[in-house]
Amino acid sequence: MELELNRINVKLPEGVAPFTHITRNERSGRKQIKKKEEDIAVCECKFDPGKPELACEERCLNVLTNTECTPGYCPCGSYCKNQRFQKSEYAKTKLFKTEGRGWGLLADENIKAGKFIIEYCGEVISSDEAKLRSQTYEAQDLRDAYIISLNANYYIDATRKGSLGRFINHSCQPNCETRKWTVLGETRVGIFATQDIYVGTELAYDYNFEWYGGVNVRCLCGAPNCSIFLGAKSQGFQEHNHVWEDGDDRYTVDEFPLYDSAEDEPLDKVKVTDSTIQETLMTVKTESSGLNNICFGYKYKSFSGSVSARATGNVKSEVKEGDQNAIIVSGPRTNDDFNNGLDTSSAKRAAKRLSNRKQKLFGRRQVNGKRVAQLFASKKVQDELIKCEEERSLATTKLDSVYDEIRPAIEQRERDSLGSLPTNVAEKWIEASCSKLKADFDLYFAVVKNVVCPPPLTNEPNPDP
Ligand SMILES: C[S@@+](CC[C@H](N)C(=O)[O-])C[C@H]1O[C@@H](n2cnc3c(N)ncnc32)[C@H](O)[C@@H]1O
Numbered sequence: 089m090e091l092e093l094n095r096i097n098v099k100l101p102e103g104v105a106p107f108t109h110i111t112r113n114e115r116s117g118r119k120q121i122k123k124k125e126e127d128i129a130v131c132e133c134k135f136d137p138g139k140p141e142l143a144c145e146e147r148c149l150n151v152l153t154n155t156e157c158t159p160g161y162c163p164c165g166s167y168c169k170n171q172r173f174q175k176s177e178y179a180k181t182k183l184f185k186t187e188g189r190g191w192g193l194l195a196d197e198n199i200k201a202g203k204f205i206i207e208y209c210g211e212v213i214s215s216d217e218a219k220l221r222s223q224t225y226e227a228q229d230l231r232d233a234y235i236i237s238l239n240a241n242y243y244i245d246a247t248r249k250g251s252l253g254r255f256i257n258h259s260c261q262p263n264c265e266t267r268k269w270t271v272l273g274e275t276r277v278g279i280f281a282t283q284d285i286y287v288g289t290e291l292a293y294d295y296n297f298e299w300y301g302g303v304n305v306r307c308l309c310g311a312p313n314c315s316i317f318l319g320a321k322s323q324g325f326q327e328h329n330h331v332w333e334d335g336d337d338r339y340t341v342d343e344f345p346l347y348d349s350a351e352d353e354p355l356d357k358v359k360v361t362d363s364t365i366q367e368t369l370m371t372v373k374t375e376s377s378g379l380n381n382i383c384f385g386y387k388y389k390s391f392s393g394s395v396s397a398r399a400t401g402n403v404k405s406e407v408k409e410g411d412q413n414a415i416i417v418s419g420p421r422t423n424d425d426f427n428n429g430l431d432t433s434s435a436k437r438a439a440k441r442l443s444n445r446k447q448k449l450f451g452r453r454q455v456n457g458k459r460v461a462q463l464f465a466s467k468k469v470q471d472e473l474i475k476c477e478e479e480r481s482l483a484t485t486k487l488d489s490v491y492d493e494i495r496p497a498i499e500q501r502e503r504d505s506l507g508s509l510p511t512n513v514a515e516k517w518i519e520a521s522c523s524k525l526k527a528d529f530d531l532y533f534a535v536v537k538n539v540v541c542p543p544p545l546t547n548e549p550n551p552d553p
Contacts, residue, residue: 144170210246218243259292261311480527
Protein backbone atom coordinates (compact mmCIF):
# COMPACT_ATOMS: atom_id res chain seq x y z
CA MET A 89 0.00 0.00 0.00
CA GLU A 90 2.82 2.37 0.95
CA LEU A 91 4.60 1.69 -2.33
CA GLU A 92 1.44 2.35 -4.30
CA LEU A 93 1.24 5.84 -2.80
CA ASN A 94 4.87 6.36 -3.60
CA ARG A 95 4.38 6.00 -7.35
CA ILE A 96 2.83 8.86 -9.21
CA ASN A 97 1.91 9.49 -12.80
CA VAL A 98 3.94 12.22 -14.42
CA LYS A 99 3.49 13.13 -18.05
CA LEU A 100 6.88 13.05 -19.75
CA PRO A 101 7.78 14.70 -23.05
CA GLU A 102 7.91 12.43 -26.08
CA GLY A 103 11.22 10.64 -26.44
CA VAL A 104 12.04 10.29 -22.75
CA ALA A 105 12.84 6.66 -22.00
CA PRO A 106 10.13 5.36 -19.66
CA PHE A 107 10.81 4.96 -15.95
CA THR A 108 8.61 4.67 -12.89
CA HIS A 109 8.18 7.98 -11.16
CA ILE A 110 8.55 7.78 -7.37
CA THR A 111 8.77 10.37 -4.62
CA ARG A 112 10.34 8.17 -1.98
CA ASN A 113 13.18 5.69 -2.16
CA GLU A 114 12.25 2.04 -2.57
CA ARG A 115 14.11 -0.68 -0.73
CA SER A 116 13.50 -4.13 -2.05
CA GLY A 117 13.38 -6.83 0.59
CA ARG A 118 13.80 -4.40 3.46
CA LYS A 119 10.92 -2.89 5.38
CA GLN A 120 11.22 0.61 6.75
CA ILE A 121 12.39 0.26 10.33
CA LYS A 122 10.15 2.11 12.76
CA LYS A 123 12.25 4.31 15.01
CA LYS A 124 12.06 3.88 18.75
CA GLU A 125 10.42 6.84 20.39
CA GLU A 126 13.54 7.73 22.36
CA ASP A 127 15.56 7.88 19.13
CA ILE A 128 13.33 10.44 17.46
CA ALA A 129 15.01 13.85 17.19
CA VAL A 130 12.65 16.43 18.59
CA CYS A 131 13.58 20.08 18.07
CA GLU A 132 13.31 22.79 20.69
CA CYS A 133 11.33 25.26 18.60
CA LYS A 134 8.61 27.21 20.42
CA PHE A 135 5.60 27.65 18.20
CA ASP A 136 4.36 31.24 18.06
CA PRO A 137 0.79 31.32 16.64
CA GLY A 138 1.36 34.97 15.72
CA LYS A 139 4.36 34.02 13.53
CA PRO A 140 3.60 30.66 11.92
CA GLU A 141 6.14 31.42 9.18
CA LEU A 142 8.91 30.96 11.77
CA ALA A 143 7.89 27.38 12.59
CA CYS A 144 11.01 25.24 12.25
CA GLU A 145 12.85 27.72 10.05
CA GLU A 146 16.61 27.79 9.63
CA ARG A 147 17.46 27.99 13.34
CA CYS A 148 15.50 24.83 14.19
CA LEU A 149 17.87 22.33 15.81
CA ASN A 150 16.78 19.62 13.40
CA VAL A 151 17.28 21.85 10.35
CA LEU A 152 20.78 22.69 11.59
CA THR A 153 21.64 19.01 11.68
CA ASN A 154 20.04 18.12 8.31
CA THR A 155 17.28 16.14 10.02
CA GLU A 156 13.60 16.40 9.19
CA CYS A 157 11.09 16.74 12.02
CA THR A 158 8.89 13.74 12.72
CA PRO A 159 5.13 14.34 12.37
CA GLY A 160 3.41 13.99 15.71
CA TYR A 161 6.56 14.92 17.62
CA CYS A 162 7.36 18.42 16.38
CA PRO A 163 6.33 21.25 18.76
CA CYS A 164 5.17 23.24 15.70
CA GLY A 165 2.70 20.51 14.70
CA SER A 166 1.21 20.92 11.24
CA TYR A 167 2.95 24.30 10.82
CA CYS A 168 6.38 22.65 10.83
CA LYS A 169 8.25 23.61 7.67
CA ASN A 170 10.93 21.03 8.16
CA GLN A 171 9.29 18.08 6.40
CA ARG A 172 10.13 18.93 2.82
CA PHE A 173 11.30 15.48 1.74
CA GLN A 174 8.31 13.81 3.41
CA LYS A 175 5.86 16.19 1.78
CA SER A 176 7.68 16.28 -1.59
CA GLU A 177 7.89 20.06 -1.43
CA TYR A 178 9.78 20.39 -4.67
CA ALA A 179 10.54 23.50 -6.68
CA LYS A 180 8.80 23.76 -10.05
CA THR A 181 10.99 22.21 -12.72
CA LYS A 182 10.67 21.21 -16.36
CA LEU A 183 12.36 18.63 -18.56
CA PHE A 184 14.06 19.83 -21.72
CA LYS A 185 16.27 18.36 -24.40
CA THR A 186 19.91 19.47 -24.22
CA GLU A 187 22.53 19.48 -26.94
CA GLY A 188 24.58 16.33 -26.58
CA ARG A 189 23.78 15.64 -22.93
CA GLY A 190 20.40 13.96 -23.33
CA TRP A 191 17.57 15.38 -21.25
CA GLY A 192 18.09 18.01 -18.59
CA LEU A 193 16.00 19.75 -15.95
CA LEU A 194 15.39 23.47 -15.78
CA ALA A 195 13.90 25.77 -13.16
CA ASP A 196 10.25 26.52 -13.97
CA GLU A 197 10.16 29.28 -11.34
CA ASN A 198 12.72 31.52 -9.66
CA ILE A 199 14.52 29.50 -7.00
CA LYS A 200 16.23 31.18 -4.05
CA ALA A 201 19.74 30.15 -2.95
CA GLY A 202 19.60 27.37 -0.36
CA LYS A 203 16.15 26.16 -1.38
CA PHE A 204 15.41 22.45 -1.53
CA ILE A 205 14.74 21.69 -5.20
CA ILE A 206 14.01 17.99 -5.43
CA GLU A 207 14.93 14.65 -3.92
CA TYR A 208 17.18 12.25 -5.81
CA CYS A 209 14.93 9.20 -5.45
CA GLY A 210 15.49 5.68 -6.67
CA GLU A 211 15.89 2.11 -5.57
CA VAL A 212 18.19 1.69 -2.58
CA ILE A 213 20.54 -1.19 -3.33
CA SER A 214 23.66 -2.77 -1.86
CA SER A 215 27.11 -2.24 -3.34
CA ASP A 216 27.13 -5.76 -4.82
CA GLU A 217 23.79 -5.14 -6.46
CA ALA A 218 25.01 -1.76 -7.73
CA LYS A 219 27.97 -3.37 -9.42
CA LEU A 220 25.83 -6.09 -10.95
CA ARG A 221 23.29 -3.61 -12.22
CA SER A 222 25.92 -1.34 -13.74
CA GLN A 223 27.23 -4.31 -15.71
CA THR A 224 23.70 -5.22 -16.81
CA TYR A 225 22.95 -1.67 -17.94
CA GLU A 226 26.21 -1.63 -19.81
CA ALA A 227 25.27 -4.85 -21.58
CA GLN A 228 21.93 -3.23 -22.43
CA ASP A 229 23.79 -0.36 -24.03
CA LEU A 230 22.35 2.29 -21.72
CA ARG A 231 24.43 5.42 -22.01
CA ASP A 232 23.29 7.52 -19.09
CA ALA A 233 24.33 6.62 -15.57
CA TYR A 234 21.92 7.08 -12.67
CA ILE A 235 23.51 5.20 -9.76
CA ILE A 236 24.85 7.37 -6.96
CA SER A 237 26.13 6.36 -3.56
CA LEU A 238 24.01 6.92 -0.49
CA ASN A 239 26.60 5.87 2.10
CA ALA A 240 29.41 3.38 2.46
CA ASN A 241 27.16 0.37 1.83
CA TYR A 242 24.16 1.54 -0.13
CA TYR A 243 23.43 3.15 -3.46
CA ILE A 244 20.49 4.87 -5.08
CA ASP A 245 19.71 3.57 -8.54
CA ALA A 246 17.37 5.91 -10.41
CA THR A 247 17.64 4.06 -13.71
CA ARG A 248 14.26 2.31 -13.57
CA LYS A 249 12.56 4.21 -10.78
CA GLY A 250 13.24 7.76 -9.76
CA SER A 251 12.13 11.36 -9.50
CA LEU A 252 12.80 14.13 -12.01
CA GLY A 253 16.01 14.68 -10.02
CA ARG A 254 17.52 11.89 -12.15
CA PHE A 255 17.59 14.27 -15.12
CA ILE A 256 19.85 16.88 -13.57
CA ASN A 257 23.10 17.00 -15.51
CA HIS A 258 26.65 17.68 -14.38
CA SER A 259 28.27 21.10 -14.62
CA CYS A 260 31.74 22.30 -13.70
CA GLN A 261 30.07 25.59 -12.75
CA PRO A 262 27.00 24.30 -10.91
CA ASN A 263 24.05 26.14 -9.44
CA CYS A 264 22.94 23.31 -7.12
CA GLU A 265 24.49 20.67 -4.91
CA THR A 266 23.45 17.39 -3.31
CA ARG A 267 23.02 17.16 0.46
CA LYS A 268 22.29 14.22 2.69
CA TRP A 269 19.36 14.51 5.06
CA THR A 270 18.04 12.18 7.73
CA VAL A 271 14.33 11.64 7.23
CA LEU A 272 12.43 9.42 9.68
CA GLY A 273 15.72 7.72 10.51
CA GLU A 274 16.79 7.10 6.92
CA THR A 275 19.36 8.94 4.84
CA ARG A 276 18.00 10.61 1.74
CA VAL A 277 19.66 12.80 -0.87
CA GLY A 278 18.28 16.18 -1.85
CA ILE A 279 19.32 18.69 -4.46
CA PHE A 280 19.59 22.25 -3.15
CA ALA A 281 20.18 25.57 -4.91
CA THR A 282 23.60 27.07 -4.14
CA GLN A 283 22.66 30.41 -5.69
CA ASP A 284 19.57 32.25 -6.85
CA ILE A 285 18.37 30.46 -9.97
CA TYR A 286 16.15 32.23 -12.46
CA VAL A 287 13.21 30.62 -14.21
CA GLY A 288 14.33 28.88 -17.42
CA THR A 289 17.89 28.19 -16.18
CA GLU A 290 19.19 24.64 -16.41
CA LEU A 291 19.79 23.01 -13.03
CA ALA A 292 23.17 21.35 -12.63
CA TYR A 293 25.38 20.10 -9.86
CA ASP A 294 28.99 19.00 -9.88
CA TYR A 295 28.94 15.20 -10.08
CA ASN A 296 32.57 15.32 -8.98
CA PHE A 297 33.28 12.12 -10.75
CA GLU A 298 36.06 10.03 -9.36
CA TRP A 299 37.59 8.40 -12.41
CA TYR A 300 38.29 4.70 -12.05
CA GLY A 301 39.48 3.75 -15.48
CA GLY A 302 38.11 3.37 -18.97
CA VAL A 303 38.04 6.12 -21.52
CA ASN A 304 38.11 9.86 -20.96
CA VAL A 305 34.55 11.12 -21.34
CA ARG A 306 34.11 14.56 -22.79
CA CYS A 307 32.18 16.96 -20.50
CA LEU A 308 29.77 19.12 -22.44
CA CYS A 309 28.68 21.47 -19.66
CA GLY A 310 30.08 24.49 -21.52
CA ALA A 311 31.32 26.24 -18.38
CA PRO A 312 34.36 28.50 -18.85
CA ASN A 313 36.19 26.53 -16.16
CA CYS A 314 35.10 23.16 -17.58
CA SER A 315 37.52 20.38 -16.76
CA ILE A 316 36.87 19.04 -20.28
CA PHE A 317 36.51 15.43 -19.26
CA LEU A 318 34.18 13.99 -16.64
CA GLY A 319 36.34 13.07 -13.68
CA ALA A 320 39.30 15.13 -14.88
CA LYS A 321 39.70 16.68 -11.44
CA SER A 322 39.90 13.32 -9.73
CA GLN A 323 43.20 11.90 -8.62
CA GLY A 324 42.69 8.67 -10.56
CA PHE A 325 42.20 10.56 -13.80
CA GLN A 326 45.14 12.88 -13.26
CA GLU A 327 47.51 10.09 -12.43
CA HIS A 328 46.36 7.97 -15.33
CA ASN A 329 46.85 10.91 -17.65
CA HIS A 330 50.03 12.03 -15.93
CA VAL A 331 48.99 15.53 -15.05
CA TRP A 332 51.47 16.43 -12.38
CA GLU A 333 52.17 19.57 -10.53
CA ASP A 334 54.32 22.11 -12.34
CA GLY A 335 57.96 21.34 -11.80
CA ASP A 336 57.42 17.63 -11.15
CA ASP A 337 59.67 15.98 -13.67
CA ARG A 338 58.60 12.37 -13.10
CA TYR A 339 56.53 12.53 -16.25
CA THR A 340 56.46 14.80 -19.23
CA VAL A 341 53.01 16.17 -19.72
CA ASP A 342 53.63 16.59 -23.46
CA GLU A 343 53.76 12.86 -23.93
CA PHE A 344 50.27 12.40 -22.64
CA PRO A 345 47.56 14.15 -24.61
CA LEU A 346 44.85 15.26 -22.26
CA TYR A 347 43.37 18.58 -23.05
CA ASP A 348 41.02 18.92 -25.96
CA SER A 349 39.89 22.50 -26.03
CA ALA A 350 36.42 22.83 -27.48
CA GLU A 351 37.52 26.10 -29.08
CA ASP A 352 40.65 24.69 -30.66
CA GLU A 353 39.00 21.57 -31.90
CA PRO A 354 35.26 21.72 -32.47
CA LEU A 355 33.34 18.63 -31.51
CA ASP A 356 32.35 17.78 -35.06
CA LYS A 357 36.02 17.31 -35.91
CA VAL A 358 36.28 14.60 -33.30
CA LYS A 359 35.36 11.30 -34.79
CA VAL A 360 33.20 9.04 -32.67
CA THR A 361 32.96 5.47 -33.78
CA ASP A 362 31.07 2.58 -32.28
CA SER A 363 34.23 0.54 -32.19
CA THR A 364 35.67 3.05 -29.73
CA ILE A 365 32.91 2.50 -27.21
CA GLN A 366 34.40 1.29 -23.98
CA GLU A 367 33.45 0.86 -20.39
CA THR A 368 34.14 3.43 -17.77
CA LEU A 369 33.39 3.39 -14.09
CA MET A 370 33.14 6.56 -12.12
CA THR A 371 32.55 7.85 -8.64
CA VAL A 372 30.58 10.99 -8.11
CA LYS A 373 31.45 12.67 -4.87
CA THR A 374 29.90 15.90 -3.90
CA GLU A 375 32.39 18.42 -2.59
CA SER A 376 30.11 20.79 -0.82
CA SER A 377 28.26 18.21 1.21
CA GLY A 378 31.00 15.69 1.57
CA LEU A 379 28.69 13.25 -0.15
CA ASN A 380 30.41 10.36 -1.72
CA ASN A 381 28.35 9.57 -4.75
CA ILE A 382 29.34 6.66 -6.89
CA CYS A 383 28.07 6.89 -10.37
CA PHE A 384 28.49 3.96 -12.65
CA GLY A 385 29.18 5.12 -16.13
CA TYR A 386 29.17 2.71 -18.98
CA LYS A 387 29.46 2.62 -22.70
CA TYR A 388 30.82 6.07 -23.02
CA LYS A 389 32.13 6.99 -26.37
CA SER A 390 35.83 7.71 -26.62
CA PHE A 391 37.23 10.08 -29.15
CA SER A 392 39.50 8.91 -31.91
CA GLY A 393 42.01 11.32 -33.39
CA SER A 394 44.56 13.31 -31.51
CA VAL A 395 43.87 15.79 -28.80
CA SER A 396 46.18 18.67 -28.10
CA ALA A 397 48.37 18.45 -25.04
CA ARG A 398 48.29 21.13 -22.41
CA ALA A 399 49.41 21.22 -18.83
CA THR A 400 46.39 22.39 -16.91
CA GLY A 401 48.33 23.32 -13.80
CA ASN A 402 46.25 20.92 -11.77
CA VAL A 403 47.68 20.19 -8.38
CA LYS A 404 48.37 16.62 -7.46
CA SER A 405 48.95 15.63 -3.88
CA GLU A 406 51.29 12.79 -3.01
CA VAL A 407 49.82 9.30 -3.15
CA LYS A 408 50.19 7.63 0.20
CA GLU A 409 49.54 4.04 1.00
CA GLY A 410 46.07 3.63 2.40
CA ASP A 411 44.93 7.00 1.13
CA GLN A 412 41.33 6.38 0.14
CA ASN A 413 41.37 9.25 -2.25
CA ALA A 414 44.30 7.88 -4.12
CA ILE A 415 42.81 4.71 -5.58
CA ILE A 416 43.59 4.32 -9.22
CA VAL A 417 42.04 1.54 -11.17
CA SER A 418 42.62 1.39 -14.84
CA GLY A 419 40.21 -0.82 -16.68
CA PRO A 420 37.60 -2.96 -14.97
CA ARG A 421 37.85 -2.87 -11.20
CA THR A 422 38.03 -5.78 -8.84
CA ASN A 423 35.65 -6.13 -5.90
CA ASP A 424 38.39 -4.97 -3.60
CA ASP A 425 38.98 -1.86 -5.60
CA PHE A 426 35.29 -1.30 -5.67
CA ASN A 427 34.89 -1.51 -1.93
CA ASN A 428 38.07 0.35 -1.13
CA GLY A 429 36.77 3.49 -2.67
CA LEU A 430 33.65 3.46 -0.54
CA ASP A 431 34.62 2.53 2.96
CA THR A 432 35.47 6.03 4.06
CA SER A 433 32.60 7.97 5.55
CA SER A 434 31.74 11.26 3.99
CA ALA A 435 32.92 13.19 7.03
CA LYS A 436 36.25 11.39 6.88
CA ARG A 437 36.50 12.44 3.29
CA ALA A 438 35.67 15.99 4.21
CA ALA A 439 38.41 15.85 6.83
CA LYS A 440 40.82 14.33 4.34
CA ARG A 441 40.03 17.01 1.82
CA LEU A 442 40.70 19.68 4.40
CA SER A 443 43.84 17.92 5.44
CA ASN A 444 44.95 17.55 1.81
CA ARG A 445 44.20 21.19 1.28
CA LYS A 446 46.16 22.05 4.38
CA GLN A 447 49.05 19.96 3.16
CA LYS A 448 48.89 21.67 -0.17
CA LEU A 449 48.84 25.07 1.47
CA PHE A 450 51.58 24.41 3.94
CA GLY A 451 53.59 21.76 2.20
CA ARG A 452 54.17 23.50 -1.07
CA ARG A 453 57.58 25.01 -1.69
CA GLN A 454 57.33 28.66 -0.68
CA VAL A 455 59.33 31.73 -1.45
CA ASN A 456 60.96 33.02 1.69
CA GLY A 457 60.15 36.72 1.64
CA LYS A 458 62.84 37.68 4.13
CA ARG A 459 65.52 35.93 2.12
CA VAL A 460 64.31 37.44 -1.14
CA ALA A 461 64.30 40.87 0.50
CA GLN A 462 68.06 40.62 1.02
CA LEU A 463 68.52 40.41 -2.75
CA PHE A 464 67.21 43.92 -3.21
CA ALA A 465 69.47 46.92 -2.76
CA SER A 466 66.74 49.31 -1.76
CA LYS A 467 65.87 49.49 1.93
CA LYS A 468 62.34 50.54 0.99
CA VAL A 469 61.86 47.37 -1.03
CA GLN A 470 63.38 45.27 1.69
CA ASP A 471 60.98 46.69 4.27
CA GLU A 472 58.04 46.14 1.94
CA LEU A 473 58.91 42.49 1.38
CA ILE A 474 59.62 41.85 5.07
CA LYS A 475 56.21 43.33 5.92
CA CYS A 476 54.54 41.08 3.32
CA GLU A 477 56.37 38.07 4.72
CA GLU A 478 55.23 38.90 8.25
CA GLU A 479 51.65 39.24 7.12
CA ARG A 480 51.90 35.96 5.33
CA SER A 481 53.30 34.32 8.41
CA LEU A 482 50.34 35.66 10.45
CA ALA A 483 47.87 34.36 7.86
CA THR A 484 49.56 30.95 7.93
CA THR A 485 49.34 30.79 11.72
CA LYS A 486 45.68 31.82 11.59
CA LEU A 487 44.89 29.18 8.98
CA ASP A 488 46.68 26.61 11.08
CA SER A 489 44.70 27.51 14.18
CA VAL A 490 41.39 27.55 12.30
CA TYR A 491 42.22 24.10 11.06
CA ASP A 492 42.84 22.88 14.62
CA GLU A 493 39.68 24.62 15.79
CA ILE A 494 37.36 23.06 13.20
CA ARG A 495 38.86 19.60 13.40
CA PRO A 496 36.63 18.57 16.34
CA ALA A 497 33.54 19.60 14.32
CA ILE A 498 34.68 17.42 11.46
CA GLU A 499 35.35 14.52 13.78
CA GLN A 500 32.02 15.00 15.53
CA ARG A 501 30.19 14.77 12.23
CA GLU A 502 32.18 11.72 11.36
CA ARG A 503 31.03 10.06 14.61
CA ASP A 504 27.42 11.07 13.91
CA SER A 505 27.67 9.92 10.27
CA LEU A 506 26.60 13.33 9.06
CA GLY A 507 27.69 14.56 5.69
CA SER A 508 27.99 18.29 5.39
CA LEU A 509 29.91 20.62 7.64
CA PRO A 510 27.97 23.49 9.22
CA THR A 511 28.15 26.61 7.10
CA ASN A 512 29.83 28.67 9.83
CA VAL A 513 32.63 26.10 10.05
CA ALA A 514 33.12 26.02 6.30
CA GLU A 515 33.02 29.81 6.16
CA LYS A 516 35.76 30.12 8.76
CA TRP A 517 37.99 27.83 6.76
CA ILE A 518 37.29 29.66 3.52
CA GLU A 519 37.97 33.05 5.13
CA ALA A 520 41.28 31.93 6.59
CA SER A 521 42.27 30.26 3.30
CA CYS A 522 41.47 33.42 1.37
CA SER A 523 43.53 35.57 3.75
CA LYS A 524 46.45 33.21 3.28
CA LEU A 525 46.10 33.27 -0.50
CA LYS A 526 45.90 37.05 -0.44
CA ALA A 527 49.03 37.27 1.69
CA ASP A 528 50.84 34.95 -0.73
CA PHE A 529 49.69 37.02 -3.63
CA ASP A 530 50.74 40.29 -2.00
CA LEU A 531 54.24 38.96 -1.41
CA TYR A 532 54.70 37.58 -4.93
CA PHE A 533 53.21 40.70 -6.41
CA ALA A 534 55.61 42.90 -4.41
CA VAL A 535 58.59 40.81 -5.60
CA VAL A 536 57.56 40.92 -9.24
CA LYS A 537 56.64 44.60 -9.10
CA ASN A 538 60.04 45.53 -7.65
CA VAL A 539 61.92 43.39 -10.16
CA VAL A 540 60.02 44.76 -13.13
CA CYS A 541 59.76 48.36 -11.91
CA PRO A 542 62.53 48.94 -9.35
CA PRO A 543 62.19 52.18 -7.43
CA PRO A 544 64.60 54.90 -8.59
CA LEU A 545 67.84 54.90 -6.65
CA THR A 546 67.78 57.70 -4.13
CA ASN A 547 70.04 58.79 -1.35
CA GLU A 548 68.46 56.36 0.99
CA PRO A 549 70.90 55.06 3.56
CA ASN A 550 72.75 51.87 2.77
CA PRO A 551 70.97 49.05 4.64
CA ASP A 552 74.28 47.19 5.06
CA PRO A 553 76.90 49.75 5.91
C1 LIG B 1 21.94 11.32 -14.13
S1 LIG B 1 21.99 11.31 -15.86
C2 LIG B 1 21.44 12.93 -16.27
C3 LIG B 1 20.23 12.89 -17.22
C4 LIG B 1 20.53 12.44 -18.62
N1 LIG B 1 21.06 13.56 -19.38
C5 LIG B 1 19.30 11.86 -19.31
O1 LIG B 1 19.03 12.21 -20.46
O2 LIG B 1 18.62 11.04 -18.71
C6 LIG B 1 23.74 11.35 -16.09
C7 LIG B 1 24.15 11.19 -17.52
O3 LIG B 1 23.89 12.36 -18.31
C8 LIG B 1 24.99 12.64 -19.19
N2 LIG B 1 25.62 13.88 -18.76
C9 LIG B 1 25.32 14.58 -17.65
N3 LIG B 1 26.06 15.69 -17.57
C10 LIG B 1 26.88 15.70 -18.65
C11 LIG B 1 27.89 16.58 -19.12
N4 LIG B 1 28.21 17.70 -18.47
N5 LIG B 1 28.54 16.27 -20.26
C12 LIG B 1 28.24 15.15 -20.93
N6 LIG B 1 27.28 14.26 -20.55
C13 LIG B 1 26.61 14.54 -19.41
C14 LIG B 1 25.95 11.48 -19.04
O4 LIG B 1 25.60 10.53 -20.03
C15 LIG B 1 25.63 10.95 -17.65
O5 LIG B 1 25.92 9.59 -17.51
